[in-house]
Amino acid sequence: MTLTPMTDPDLAERAAWAVLRDVTDPEIPVLTLEDLGVIRAVAVDAQAHAAHVTITPTYSGCPAMQTMEIDIRDRLLRAGFKTVEVETVLSPAWTTDWLSETGREKLRDYGIAPPARGQGTGKAVLMGHDPVVACPQCGSEDTKPISEFGSTACKALYRCNSCLEPFDYFKCI
Incomplete structure (x- = not known):
């Protein structure tokens, strides 16, 4: 253009x-x-x-x-x-709630689990609770964190207990 x-x-x-x-x-x-x-x-x-x-x-x-x-x-x-x-600008701080619905779908299609709406503040993670993360491969919510960091600092590494596939989770920061 x-x-x-x-x-x-x-x-x-x-x-x-x-x-x-x-x-x-x-x-x-x-x-x-x-x-x-x-x-x-x-x-x-x-x-x-x-x-x-x-x-x-x-x-x-x-x-x-x-x-x-x-x-x-x-x-x-x-x-x-x-x-x-x-x-x-750093304020207001970015939140995963700013991800568009299209962006969330693109992440899932790419094999990265997007954060659920409302988890953008990271409150669940800050309070010591693992978020519910659905596997982008099979959709199962029976997943487990493997590492706090994935392929980049903004992602965590998870594993699906249903299909056994590892995947990145775009974590709430």
Whole structure:
């Protein structure tokens, strides 16, 4: 998508969002940053072809944030924006409740168990209770945590007691 000169701020903002819809998470490439809820806001100065994107990391130490910022900036610059500023905000803290339903389905289809709605605050985990995690392979809730950390820090490793398959669980942080 390439920008043409525009004066309508709403049209410019919609154009920026359209470009950003395809930016994927560097660690889970089946998810977009929009699916994750990482992109919090987009403000555009249509006359100057400038964009300001506000993002919130899935957790404050997320090693993928720099790559996300570069990808956002690159996509908007290639689309014709002359200046792009990406601001990272930590408050309010990201929650798995910000995952879209489409993102949850994509995780499941990719073999990663998504967190249940309402577990985004991590209260069950903080109180020492393992969350109910359904196996993305067979759907069984007879699962058990194997390790607090999976393939990335935002995932835990689980095993299904029904089909015996190991799988990642996108944990509540």
